[in-house]
Amino acid sequence: MRKLLVAAVALAASAGALAQSSTPAYQNNQSEARRQAAGNQGNAELFYMIERLQREVRDLRGEVEQQQHQLDQLTRQSRERYIDLDQRLLELSEQRQQTRASSGNRSGDTAAPGSQERQTPQTVSKEYREPSEEERQAYDRIQKLIQEQKAYDQAIGELYDFVSEYPEGDLTVNAYYWLGEVYLVKPQLEQAKQAFTIVATRYQDHRKAPDALYKLGVVHDRMGEKEQAERYMKRVVDQYGASQAASLAKKYLGAS
Template structure:
């Protein structure tokens, strides 16, 4: 009887072990656990990637310093020892004081353009506009356009020339310069130049042309001050 009980207990234990070890009995991870594992792995990979990038940056910096040091050493080797200053010569110094200084060589004809400053020229001309010295301002802007045609101040120079001629009622010249401004799509004064073209056509008794310019401002520069002014002018001409 005792043997039978023991046998039955062992059979139960074996059956229970089989159930516990069965693949179906192993608890599967939940979706939240899987997401956490994935996030943890991605975070670890990102951290490792950052470390690799930092190490690469440090290596590149070190290589740059080594190259710079190598270049300096090469330059020193090629140049040799730095020459020593010549010994003082009182007699020569006295002669140099007595002799007049040699006049500097005349600058080359193109030195003005090579070493000139279009920004300074523009600022001077703009100051003359504010001072109402329109003749000098005109000359300054014309000089800038002629001598520095590639300067980014050329569009603004055309604009102020247009304003100068407009104030002097030289409408054809004013029109030409405002038209030049419109060729520069990124010029901050393009919208006002187009509006001024409309105003000029209106003054020249060309209302249909004026309307076209005003409409361009309204369509191209919505919400701008120039668009508001153009709309008022357009309403007046209707």
């Protein structure tokens, strides 16, 4: 009897222990499953947020690139309008000088013999501002863009910046001339004509003037305007007969 009682107590104790040990294990598994599910949901939400942020960044980058492209276009148009206006003012000045010359010829019939001979335009020699070291370095950088890297579009932008930042200097005239050269290479002939016209008209006493006048003849030749081209070549010979540009102009006239 006693043995039976002890066995019953032991069986009850074992059942209680089993009950105590099995219940927490089930609960622990369920809690672990919940934690994993919560973790998976959190990871999914984080992944979705990252994807959305990446899309937004791509969209913003596209908008920035589009706006930058529009800004570049507006900048180029503004620069081209600037140089076009400069050329129009020069052409207007030329027309006024021609009108005055014609009026002078009509009123000078009683002038002394020989006074009706062809006269070359009279220019007043002036001193050009010497470039600073910073200005010279900027000009040298542009020359590398043109001569070595052939980065013509970038060079055009920097040439416009140069003539704006360093006006009326010796290298400013060079910058206008090289602006014409780069446009001639691209080729954008109308813009090249405008740049060379500025040098040949506004800076007639500068060392680049003969070359610019000759290049105006080249531009008109490439545009199919042979008479205009010959007219500019003759002007080079008449006005700058001792220059290298005059030698080139003579060769052109001799071959035409």
